[in-house]
Amino acid sequence: MKPLFRLTAIAYCLTLAGLSSAQSVPNGADAPPDPLPAKPAAKPAANPQVLEAVEIASKRLDAARNALSPDTGSSVYNFDRKDISLLPLGDSTPLNQVILQSPGAVQDSFGQLHVRGDHGNLQYRVNGVIIPEAISGFGQALDTRFADQINMLTGALPAQYGYRTAGVVEIQSKGSSFENGGRINLVGGSRNHGEGSLELGGTQDRFSYYLTGSYLRNDLGVENPTAEKNAIHDQTRQGKGFGYLSYLLSDNDRISLLFGVSDNKFQIPNVPGKVAEFSLSGAGGAPVPIASQNLDARQNEKNQFQVATYQGAAGADSDFQVSLFHRYTDVAYLPDPVGDLVFNGIAAQVLRRNEAAGVQADLSRRLGAEHTVRTGLFYQRERFGAANSARVFPADADGNQTSSVPFGIEDDSQLRGRLFGVYLQDEWKATGKVTVNYGARYDTVTTVVSENQLSPRLGVVVELSQDTRVHAGYARYFTPPATEKIDATSVQKFLNTTNALPSDANTAVQSERSDYFDVGISWLPTKELTLSIDGYYRRVRHLQDEGQFGNALIFSAFNFERGKIYGVEFSANYRRSNFAAYGNLAFGRAFGKGIESGQFNFDTAALAYISQNWVHLDHDQSVAASAGASYRMGDTQFAADALYGSGMRRGFANREHLPGYTQVNVNVTQAIQVPGAGKWEGRVSLLNVFDKSYQLRDGSGIGVGAPQFGIRRTVYLGLSREF
Numbered sequence: 001m002k003p004l005f006r007l008t009a010i011a012y013c014l015t016l017a018g019l020s021s022a023q024s025v026p027n028g029a030d031a032p033p034d035p036l037p038a039k040p041a042a043k044p045a046a047n048p049q050v051l052e053a054v055e056i057a058s059k060r061l062d063a064a065r066n067a068l069s070p071d072t073g074s075s076v077y078n079f080d081r082k083d084i085s086l087l088p089l090g091d092s093t094p095l096n097q098v099i100l101q102s103p104g105a106v107q108d109s110f111g112q113l114h115v116r117g118d119h120g121n122l123q124y125r126v127n128g129v130i131i132p133e134a135i136s137g138f139g140q141a142l143d144t145r146f147a148d149q150i151n152m153l154t155g156a157l158p159a160q161y162g163y164r165t166a167g168v169v170e171i172q173s174k175g176s177s178f179e180n181g182g183r184i185n186l187v188g189g190s191r192n193h194g195e196g197s198l199e200l201g202g203t204q205d206r207f208s209y210y211l212t213g214s215y216l217r218n219d220l221g222v223e224n225p226t227a228e229k230n231a232i233h234d235q236t237r238q239g240k241g242f243g244y245l246s247y248l249l250s251d252n253d254r255i256s257l258l259f260g261v262s263d264n265k266f267q268i269p270n271v272p273g274k275v276a277e278f279s280l281s282g283a284g285g286a287p288v289p290i291a292s293q294n295l296d297a298r299q300n301e302k303n304q305f306q307v308a309t310y311q312g313a314a315g316a317d318s319d320f321q322v323s324l325f326h327r328y329t330d331v332a333y334l335p336d337p338v339g340d341l342v343f344n345g346i347a348a349q350v351l352r353r354n355e356a357a358g359v360q361a362d363l364s365r366r367l368g369a370e371h372t373v374r375t376g377l378f379y380q381r382e383r384f385g386a387a388n389s390a391r392v393f394p395a396d397a398d399g400n401q402t403s404s405v406p407f408g409i410e411d412d413s414q415l416r417g418r419l420f421g422v423y424l425q426d427e428w429k430a431t432g433k434v435t436v437n438y439g440a441r442y443d444t445v446t447t448v449v450s451e452n453q454l455s456p457r458l459g460v461v462v463e464l465s466q467d468t469r470v471h472a473g474y475a476r477y478f479t480p481p482a483t484e485k486i487d488a489t490s491v492q493k494f495l496n497t498t499n500a501l502p503s504d505a506n507t508a509v510q511s512e513r514s515d516y517f518d519v520g521i522s523w524l525p526t527k528e529l530t531l532s533i534d535g536y537y538r539r540v541r542h543l544q545d546e547g548q549f550g551n552a553l554i555f556s557a558f559n560f561e562r563g564k565i566y567g568v569e570f571s572a573n574y575r576r577s578n579f580a581a582y583g584n585l586a587f588g589r590a591f592g593k594g595i596e597s598g599q600f601n602f603d604t605a606a607l608a609y610i611s612q613n614w615v616h617l618d619h620d621q622s623v624a625a626s627a628g629a630s631y632r633m634g635d636t637q638f639a640a641d642a643l644y645g646s647g648m649r650r651g652f653a654n655r656e657h658l659p660g661y662t663q664v665n666v667n668v669t670q671a672i673q674v675p676g677a678g679k680w681e682g683r684v685s686l687l688n689v690f691d692k693s694y695q696l697r698d699g700s701g702i703g704v705g706a707p708q709f710g711i712r713r714t715v716y717l718g719l720s721r722e723f
Contacts, residue, residue, distance in 0.1 A: 058254070066172070068362045069362075070158050070427055070437055071151075072459040073155070073458070073473030075471070075520055078151050086639040088639075088641070088665045088686075090667075091145035092144070092187050094111065094140045095143070095150075096111050096140060099115075099167075102584065102626075103585075104154060104584075106619065106621045106648075107643065109706075109708035114621075117590030118590075119544070121165065122169060123167070123168045127172060127173055129307050132305065132358075141262050142260065145197060146210070147171045147174070152168075156459055156475040156518040158425055159374075159439035159440055160374060162421050163443070163479060180202030181200075181202065183198070184721055185718065186719050187716055189717060190716070193220075196214065198212065200212070211242070211244075212241065212242050213240065213241040217235070217237050218236060219234055219236075220714075221234055221238075221266040222266055224269060225269050225707045226707075227695075232271075233267045233293075234266075239261075245258075253311070253312040255309065256309045257309075259304075259305065260305050262303045266300070270294070270295050274292035278393055279342075290342055295336040297336045297339070299334070301330070302331075304329075307324070307326075310322050319364050325358055330352065330353035332349075332350070335347040345497075346499040348389065348391075349387075350388050350389075354384045356380050356381065357381060357382075359378075360378045362376035363376060370429045371428050374425050379421075382417045383416055387412045388410070388489070390499065391406045393406050393407075395498045413488035417446060417447035417483045419444075421444070423442075424439050437458070438456075438457065438459075440456045441455050443480075447481065447486065449508050451478075455477060467523060471521075476514075476516075478511055480511045481509040481510070481511065481512075481544060481557045485557040486556070487598060489501070501601065502601065510542040514540040516536065516537075519535055521533055529574050530573045532570070534569045535567070535569075541563075542559045543559060543562065543592050544557055545617060547601060549601040557597075559595070560595060563591060564589075564590075568588075570583075581627075581628065582628055583628075584625060587623055590616065592615060593610065594611050601703070602702075606652070609653045615654050618703055618704055619649070623645070623660075628641035636671075637668070638668055639667050640666040644663075647659050648697065650697075652700075653702065663710060664688070665687045666689055668684050670682045680719060681719070681721070682718070683716070683720070684716070696710055
């Protein structure tokens, strides 16, 4: 056992001796209870009247900020702090694993998510402000533990949502609580997992703050490329931090600063027994021997962002929020200088970095009881750079190695981009049972291409009865390519080398343009049960996808000429007394036809086939499901959840798919009173209870570069305390 794991396990066993009982409380899938006992009352404030006034003003401003972001016509799935606490790792659950519990979300390797047939294309907002996206990597840039509530929006979104539209992850951060205190959390587990985190928050007069930091280390940083229980050379070290500071200028005005940082380091796991494909000369001209299980490739990922916000009211009927933001991110791939050459024919040290800064402003104004008009803008400037220092072997026109002496190629590039958008919309309460949100947004982007689009939006919600609601919507979407995913590799520089690219076309990635239709109904047959069904269809031009091309595990964007995506989702939530359960089932299809950018990453046979045939996108999974249940008995909370996937695509032009899989997880949390040490919470979690081995990717398919398997059975022990 590692020291942290040993400490956590011993502490957990000791605290079980001090179990105490407490009155049980109701729970449910949409609003389960906090498994901890009631938190002790905060220390008396120096001026309770001032504190109460501050709390009232802050809550009003929180409500006003949330009202700036309507969801009329779209589908919304909510996770509050109690929902998150029921997941296997509670607040330590990675953010992508939280989102997987919503309808239509599909898991992929490297922590990726696909929602309703899209590759990524998710927008993250914290307190209503867009957080510029990080370069794709293995780690999660945002931490779940700072979230007070997470809302997942999909479908035909209102006009203020642009750019990344497969889903919008709205995070309301902690920081509105006015009780001074914090929380410490320790987790230990299989594969040398050790994790610690600290949260601090409080209020002093008009100033409030929330700060959190975490550090994680284990031996499963990237999905295992083999079916074995333990990967070879797969250690990760991840540090994250987040802060939210706010100051009330008056009852109607406040300024705030939120910031986050992540620094994640990964070893690239090895596959034993691989046969070298290339010959490297050593001293005296003899080939250099190396075993594939001994390679030492690594990847480092850094991300940081800062957002300064002024929120206020312009009269009794108007609210606004203006934010300045900045984000820096980079991903560095560090090859094994010998092994990558011998097994891949190229050893490339790759660094991609991107820096973005801009402004976001949103305004709402109520015009009587029937109309609320909203408008706003978004502007971003960014600088992207890629440094590629590669060593390759000479080769003939057929790709055959002609010399065992490598030589170097420098393939660097830089790119500047601008993104600007404005929107205007009206939420009209046509009758007491019908609400219509109509509007449009205009966007323009300048990177490798200059493009723009006017995008109308329409959403309608009809209350058929007290228990039945129907929503429908249409959205025209404009999705610029993520600047940091534009591959500027020089085709010419690698001609006649062992890294020669399959074809020579290099058309710039274009913005995706689509028409999105969505309709759904939710029904409450009883006060304990909620049922919903939602269908969608998307017609696409210049459909964007991403692939891992080359040995560096970094994703690059490309376009299909056309795309069509459609599906249907079912969802159910049940809550009664101390029991709660939920279930989601989604059927979907995602197709593309014709490669029109990034052709240099594909061989001529694949390009010819895709130009004449509709093909499944590599992340297309026809069936996805998630489910969970919880039961509270006194101070003990039992919970379980499961994921099912029918398997993503594989083979030439994605004509086949991998086998389906099911992963079941369980956890037990226990509220504990430790004599002389206060109130604690213990947690035991078991992932993949039945130890099923399943493959997410097999290394084949369009844009798929490496095999990955799902996590095998894993045990975690956790111990946390509020203070």
